[in-house]
Amino acid sequence: MAEPACTAALAPGATIGILGGGQLGRMLAMAAARLGLKTHVYSDESGPAFDVATEVRRGAYDDWDALADFGRSVQVVTYEFENVPLATANHLAEIRPVRPAPQALAVSQDRLTEKEFLSGLGVPVAPFASTSCPADIAKALQSFGAPSILKSRRFGYDGKGQVTLEPGADVAAAFDAIGKAPAILEKRLSFARELSVIAVRSIKGSLAFYDIPCNTHENGILRRSVVPSGLPPAVQTEAHKFAACIANALDYVGVLAVELFDLGPTSRQNERLVVNEIAPRVHNSGHWTIDACAISQFESHVRAIAGWPLGCTARHSDAEMQNLIGPEALDWQNLASVPRHCLHLYGKREARVGRKMGHVTRLDSLSEQPV
Amino acid sequence: MAEPACTAALAPGATIGILGGGQLGRMLAMAAARLGLKTHVYSDESGPAFDVATEVRRGAYDDWDALADFGRSVQVVTYEFENVPLATANHLAEIRPVRPAPQALAVSQDRLTEKEFLSGLGVPVAPFASTSCPADIAKALQSFGAPSILKSRRFGYDGKGQVTLEPGADVAAAFDAIGKAPAILEKRLSFARELSVIAVRSIKGSLAFYDIPCNTHENGILRRSVVPSGLPPAVQTEAHKFAACIANALDYVGVLAVELFDLGPTSRQNERLVVNEIAPRVHNSGHWTIDACAISQFESHVRAIAGWPLGCTARHSDAEMQNLIGPEALDWQNLASVPRHCLHLYGKREARVGRKMGHVTRLDSLSEQPV
Numbered sequence: 001m002a003e004p005a006c007t008a009a010l011a012p013g014a015t016i017g018i019l020g021g022g023q024l025g026r027m028l029a030m031a032a033a034r035l036g037l038k039t040h041v042y043s044d045e046s047g048p049a050f051d052v053a054t055e056v057r058r059g060a061y062d063d064w065d066a067l068a069d070f071g072r073s074v075q076v077v078t079y080e081f082e083n084v085p086l087a088t089a090n091h092l093a094e095i096r097p098v099r100p101a102p103q104a105l106a107v108s109q110d111r112l113t114e115k116e117f118l119s120g121l122g123v124p125v126a127p128f129a130s131t132s133c134p135a136d137i138a139k140a141l142q143s144f145g146a147p148s149i150l151k152s153r154r155f156g157y158d159g160k161g162q163v164t165l166e167p168g169a170d171v172a173a174a175f176d177a178i179g180k181a182p183a184i185l186e187k188r189l190s191f192a193r194e195l196s197v198i199a200v201r202s203i204k205g206s207l208a209f210y211d212i213p214c215n216t217h218e219n220g221i222l223r224r225s226v227v228p229s230g231l232p233p234a235v236q237t238e239a240h241k242f243a244a245c246i247a248n249a250l251d252y253v254g255v256l257a258v259e260l261f262d263l264g265p266t267s268r269q270n271e272r273l274v275v276n277e278i279a280p281r282v283h284n285s286g287h288w289t290i291d292a293c294a295i296s297q298f299e300s301h302v303r304a305i306a307g308w309p310l311g312c313t314a315r316h317s318d319a320e321m322q323n324l325i326g327p328e329a330l331d332w333q334n335l336a337s338v339p340r341h342c343l344h345l346y347g348k349r350e351a352r353v354g355r356k357m358g359h360v361t362r363l364d365s366l367s368e369q370p371v
Numbered sequence: 372m373a374e375p376a377c378t379a380a381l382a383p384g385a386t387i388g389i390l391g392g393g394q395l396g397r398m399l400a401m402a403a404a405r406l407g408l409k410t411h412v413y414s415d416e417s418g419p420a421f422d423v424a425t426e427v428r429r430g431a432y433d434d435w436d437a438l439a440d441f442g443r444s445v446q447v448v449t450y451e452f453e454n455v456p457l458a459t460a461n462h463l464a465e466i467r468p469v470r471p472a473p474q475a476l477a478v479s480q481d482r483l484t485e486k487e488f489l490s491g492l493g494v495p496v497a498p499f500a501s502t503s504c505p506a507d508i509a510k511a512l513q514s515f516g517a518p519s520i521l522k523s524r525r526f527g528y529d530g531k532g533q534v535t536l537e538p539g540a541d542v543a544a545a546f547d548a549i550g551k552a553p554a555i556l557e558k559r560l561s562f563a564r565e566l567s568v569i570a571v572r573s574i575k576g577s578l579a580f581y582d583i584p585c586n587t588h589e590n591g592i593l594r595r596s597v598v599p600s601g602l603p604p605a606v607q608t609e610a611h612k613f614a615a616c617i618a619n620a621l622d623y624v625g626v627l628a629v630e631l632f633d634l635g636p637t638s639r640q641n642e643r644l645v646v647n648e649i650a651p652r653v654h655n656s657g658h659w660t661i662d663a664c665a666i667s668q669f670e671s672h673v674r675a676i677a678g679w680p681l682g683c684t685a686r687h688s689d690a691e692m693q694n695l696i697g698p699e700a701l702d703w704q705n706l707a708s709v710p711r712h713c714l715h716l717y718g719k720r721e722a723r724v725g726r727k728m729g730h731v732t733r734l735d736s737l738s739e740q741p742v
Binding site for chain 1: 380382383384397400401404405406407408409421422423425662665666674679680682683685687688700703704707708710711712713714715716717718719720729734736737
C-alpha cells in the first residue's frame with residue numbers, strides 16, 4: 001500500500017535509494033555522505049557509484065521483488081538517468097516516495113510527449129512533427145525545410161538516435177538509420193550557442209537556480225561548460241522562468257536541467273531562447289558546481305529530495321568544466337598537475353571511445369558578481 | 372618479504388588502505404573517490420568511514436592475519452589517527468608501503484620522544500622535563516614555575532591525559548589524575564593564540580603548505596579555525612620552515628599538521644612561534660580546505676601517498692570552520708539554511724557530549740591575496 005506523501009525532512013542517518021550506478025549516482029552518493037545521509041544504489045550492472053555507496057544491489061529493473069526489497073531499505077528513491085523504466089519507478093512509488101515523481105520520467109523519456117508538454121506550457125520549442133513512416137518525415141521536412149533533425153522518440157542521449165536531414169536527404173535511409181522507430185522531425189534552428197538552466201525545486205515548491213553555463217558539444221557529447229556565460233540578466237531571468245514553469249507544472253522535486261538554444265543577441269530579447277530538452281536529474285553541465293559553489297547541484301538534489309532547506313546556489317568562482325572523454329583520462333598525471341584545476345575521475349575501468357571518464361574544472365576569480 | 376619502496380604513482384582504480392574508521396577516514400575516502408581511487412578501511416569498530424569506503428573490514432589491530440589480508444588487498448596503507456599501534460603499522464609495512472612511515476607514529480605517540488625530536492631539530496618548544504613520579508614533577512615544577520602542564524606521554528588527544536598545575540598545586544594528586552603514567556611536565560606559555568601549519572610532502576620530497584589557520588579551543592577540543600590568520604608573511608614563512616624541517620627529518624609522505632603557539636607580535640619576530648605538537652595525519656584545523664581550496668587537505672594526502680603530483684594548495688575564499696560538537700549537530704535543519712555555509716555531517720549515530728559530529732565552513736570573498 002502506498003505510504004502517504006511525507007514532507008518531513010529525512011534526518012541524518014537516513015538512506016537515499018538511487019536507481020542507476022553511473023557517475024551521476026556516484027556524485028549524488030558523495031553529496032549525500034557530506035550531509036550524513038547514507039545511500040543504497042540499485043542498478044542492473046555495477047558501476048562508478050558502487051565504490052562510494054553505503055550499500056549496493058545489482059538487479060534487473062523488472063525484478064519486482066528485488067526492487068521492493070530495495071525500496072523498503074531506503075526512505076526515499078531517486079534516479080540518476082531518465083531512462084529508468086516507468087514501470088520500475090511506479091512500482092517503487094507504491095513503497096516509498098520517488099523524487100522527482102515518475103511523471104517527470106514519462107515526459108522526458110519520449111521526445112514527442114516532451115515537446116507537446118513544453119509547447120502546451122507556452123515554453124518556446126523548435127517546430128516539430130510526429131513521424132512514424134518515411135511519408136510523415138517527407139511531409140514534415142517539406143513544411144520545416146532542411147536542415148531538420150529526425151530524432152527517435154525514445155532512448156536518445158548524447159546524440160544517439162538522431163539523423164540530420166540536409167537538403168535533398170534520403171528520407172527512407174534516415175528512417176532506417178533510427179531503426180524505423182517512432183520519431184519526431186524537428187526544424188534545426190540556427191543558434192548562436194547552447195545554454196542550460198540547472199534548477200532545483202523543493203518539496204514545498206521553492207525554487208533556486210545556478211548561474212547559467214554556456215555549453216559546447218562535440219560529436220553530440222558535452223565537451224565544455226563555462227560560467228559566467230555573459231547572458232544579459234533579463235535573458236537569464238527569462239530562462240529561469242521557463243525552468244520554473246516546467247518544474248511547477250510537474251510538481252517537480254530535485255534538480256531539473258533545461259537545455260536551451262540561444263539564438264543570439266540579434267533576435268528580439270524575448271524570443272532569444274528556445275528550449276531543446278529537459279533532463280529530470282542532475283546534469284553534466286552542472287558539474288562545475290561541485291568546485292565553484294558552496295553547495296553543488298548534487299547536494300542541492302539530495303537536499304530537495306530529502307526535504308531539507310535548499311541552501312544557497314551562488315558561486316564563489318568563475319569556472320570552466322571540461323569532460324574527459326575516452327582516452328583523454330589516461331593523461332591524469334598531467335591533468336593533476338595544472339594549478340587551480342579540480343580533477344574528477346569516475347573510476348571506470350576501460351577508457352572506451354566516447355565514454356565519459358571524468359572531468360576537470362578550472363576555477364578563476366569571480367569576473368563579475370553573479371546575478 | 373618487504374616489497375621495495377615504490378615511487379611510481381598509483382593509477383586510478385588502485386586501492387588505498389586506511390587504518391581507522393572515523394571522520395578523517397571518511398573524508399579521506401571521499402577525496403580518494405574524487406580521483407578514481409578505491410578505498411579499503413580497516414578498523415576495530417565500524418564508524419563514519421564505513422559508509423563511503425569501497426570495502427571495509429572490522430578487525431583488531433593485533434589480528435595479524437586479518438591485517439595481512441587487508442594489506443595484500445590494497446596498494447598503499449595510510450592511517451587516520453596517530454594512536455595506531457606501532458606494531459600494526461610495522462606489520463603492514465612488511466607487506467605494502469605505509470605512508471607516512473611508521474617512524475612518524477613512533478615520534479608523535481610519545482610526548483617525550485616528540486619533544487626531544489623537535490628540540491633536537493632546533494624547532495622551538497616550551498621547556499619540558501620527563502617525569503615518572505611526584506618527585507620528578509615537583510622538581511620540574513620548581514624549575515619552570517607554575518602554571519605548568521602535566522601531560523601523560525601516551526594516548527593524549529583533545530586535552531585528555533593533561534592536568535594544569537597552578538601555583539600551590541598538589542603534585543601527588545596531579546600524578547594520580549593522569550593515572551600515575553610516565554609523563555612530561557611542560558611550562559605553560561602565555562600565548563596570544565594558536566595556529567597550525569597543514570603541510571604536505573610528496574614521495575620525492577616536494578612540499579606544499581595551506582594558509583595558516585588561527586585556531587580556538589574550548590575544553591581542550593578544537594572549536595574554530597579561521598583563515599586568513601593575519602599572521603605577517605615573514606612569520607608564516609618561519610612556521611612553514613619548522614614544518615618543512617620536521618617533515619624532511621621524518622622523510623614524511625602525506626599531510627602533516629604542526630600545532631603552534633603564537634606568542635604575539637610583541638615578542639621578537641623570530642621568537643614569536645613555539646611548536647606545541649605534531650599530528651602525522653590530516654587535521655581538524657584543515658577541514659576548511661574542503662570548501663575553500665581547489666584541492667583539500669584530504670585530496671593532498673591521497674595525492675602524496677599515491678605518488679601523484681601534489682597540486683595547488685591555494686585557497687579561493689576566506690573561511691571559518693566551526694566544529695559541531697555533541698548535540699550542536701541536532702540543529703542541522705537550521706545550520707543547512709545559512710547562506711554560504713557548507714555543512715558536513717559525519718553520520719555518527721549518537722550525539723554524545725564532546726563528540727565531533729560534523730562541521731560547518733563559512734565561505735567569504737578573499738579579503739587579501741593568500742601568501
